[in-house]
Amino acid sequence: MPSLTVDAILFDMDGTLIDSTPGVLRAWQTFAADYGLDAQQVAHASHGRRLYDTLKEYCRIHDEEKLLAEIVRFEEEVIQGGPVALPGVHSLLHEIDAGGENSASGWTIVTSATNVYTPKALARCGIPLPPLGLVTSDDVASGKPHPAPYLAGARRLGADPSRCLVIEDAPSGLIAGREAGCTVIAVCTSHTKEALLQSGANPHYIVDDLTCLSARWLGDTLEVRIPDA
Template sequence: MSTRHIITVDAVLFDMDGTLIDSTPGVMTAWGIFAKDYGFDADTVAHASHGRRLHDTLREFCKIEDEAKLLAEVTRFEEEVLNAGPVALPGAIELIRQIQYGNPSQEAQRHSWVIATSATNVYTPPALRVCGVPIPLAGLVTSDDVTRGKPHPDPYLAAAKRCGAESEKCLVVEDAPSGLNAGRAAGSKTLAVCTSHTRQEILNASTPDYIVKDLTKVSVNWIDGKLHLTIDESE
C-alpha cells in the first residue's frame, strides 16, 4: 500500500500548540504549579486535557466556578507557558510558507489557511511571534471566539468560515485526538501529526484520514488556485 497521498483542498485549518509550536516544557511547568495549588496529579491532567480549552480544563480539574477567578487563572497559566519559550515544530514554518507565498493571487493567499486554537486571544499572538510563525491573513480562531471548544466542531466550523470555505473542503491538521474529533465532526478531512501523542494513542482515540510523524512529511503546491498537498505517511 502506498504511503504517499495527494489531496486537493480549498484551505488548511491548523491547530497551534503541539501542531505548529512546541509549548510542552511551559505547559508541564504550569501544570506542576497548578497541581500543587489545587491538589491533583500534573501528568494525569496534562494528558487528559491536551487539545481542550484551558477554560474548560481549569473549571473541571481545579473546581473553579467563579468566572473572574477562572479567567485570571487562565492568564496565569498561559504566562507560565510563554515564559518557558515555545518553539516552532519541525516543518511548520516551511509548510506555511508554501501555502502563504505559493500563489500570486493575494485573494487565494488570504483564504488559504487559518489557525484554530484552544488557547486564548491573549496568549496566541505572542506565542506565534516568539516561534516565528506568521499570523494567518484570514485571522485566528481562539477559545474566546467559540462557545464550545474542541472536541466540538465549533472551532473548525468558525475557521472554515474565516477562509470563506466549506468545512467539507478543508483539511484539519491536529496533534490531539480531541482536535481531530472536532475536525471530523466539522466534516473536514483530518491529518494527525505524532508530535505530542504516539501513533497508537491517536488511533485509539480518533480516526484521522492521514497520520504523519510531523509536518516535514507534508508539502504543498498551488495548482489552478487550489492547494494540492502531498502527504507521506511513511514512518
Template sequence: MNAWSTFAKDYGFDAEFVAHSSHGRRLYDTLKEYCKIEDEEKLLSEIERFEEEVLKGGPVALPGAIDLIKQIQSGDPSDETRKYSWVIATSGTMIYAPRALAICGIIVPSPAQLVTSEDVERGKPHPDPYLKAAERCGVSPENCLVVEDAPSGLNSGRSAGCKTLAVCTSHSKQSILAKATPDYIVKDLAKVSFKWINDKLEFTVDDSEQ
C-alpha cells in the first residue's frame, strides 16, 4: 500500500480506491489510466519506480501457496509432467516478478513457467495471460485451473476458458462475487490440496470456512 500512497501524492488520486479496484491488472494499464502518463519512456520508468517501492515493503507469499507448489512438484523431479504442470501468470514485469517471488521463497524452475506483463498484448482481465500460461503448460485452457485472489484475474481465467478458484485473501467473498463468477471459492490456499493420480493432478477444496 505504501507504493500506492506515494504515487497518490505525486499524481493526485485516491490510493485506497485505485489499489483495490486495480488489483491484478498490469501497472502499465493502471498507471496510464490513473496517472495520465502518455509518454512511453516516462510510463516504463514509473512502473520501475513503483515496483521498487513494492519490493522495499517486502512482499510475502499467501498462506498455503508454497505448500501447494511443493505438492504439485512432489514425486520424481525429473518427471516433465510434474515439472511443467504449473505456470505463474502475473501482471508484474519480467524484472520485478522473479525478485518478488524470490523474496517470498518461491523458486520458479524455468523461465517458461513465468508469464509476465511483457509476454502479452493485453493484461488481465483479458484472457491473454492465461491463454499464454496454458500454452506454456502444453494443455488446453479447459484443462487448467486458475487460482486467483483478484476479480480481474478470475475474469481473465474464465475468459480464457479455464476453471477458476477464488482465494479470499485480498478481497472479501462478497466483493469477489460482485465482480467475478469463480467455479470455486476458499478462505485461503491452506484450504486447497493437490495430489497426482497417474499423470493427472487432482485438487481438493475445503470450503467449510470462507
C-alpha cells in the first residue's frame, strides 16, 4: 500500500471536495446565450481556472467593473445549481482533524473561486472552513496553472511546498501544484485517467476519488495512504 508522509494537504475545491457541475453547466448555458458561446466546450476548457481569467478570455469582457459583476452573477448561478460534497470528503477531513493541535496547520483549500462564492459553496456542502483560512482567486495575482495559488496555500500553513500534498481534479490545478514543488494526486472526478495522462499535467498519483485515500498523524506529520493508486 503506497503512502506519503507530508506536513500539510492543499485541497482544490470544485471537482475535488465538491461537485458543482450542474450549477457550472447551468451558468455557462446562461452566459453562452448572452455571449454567443458553446456552453459545453467553454465549460470543459475553463475548468479549474479563475472566472476572472475565463470570462475575460471567452466573453471578451475588459471593463473591470462589469467583469467583477459578471463573476458574481455566474457564481450565484452555480450556487443555485446545488453543489454537493463528493464521496470520501467528510471522512478524510475527519481523519485530518483527529490530529489535535496539529490539525489546524494540516490542511487548507486552494480554489480558483472567489472569496464570496467559496464559503457559500462549502456551507451548502457541510464542509468546514479551514482553521487557518484558505486561498481564493482574490488572494493571488495569477491563477492556476500558475503555481502562485499553491505557494500561497503552503505559506498560509507555514509549510514548505515540497512537504505539501496537492489534491486536484483539473489539469490546470495539477500543473500548478507540480510547478509549486508539491507532491500531486489527481482524482478522476471530472476527467478520466486517460485524459489526465494525456493532459501533460503529470500527477504523481491518480485515484478514482477521495474514498481511495486515508490519513493519520504520525507525530506532527501526516501519513496519507493510497491503496488504489
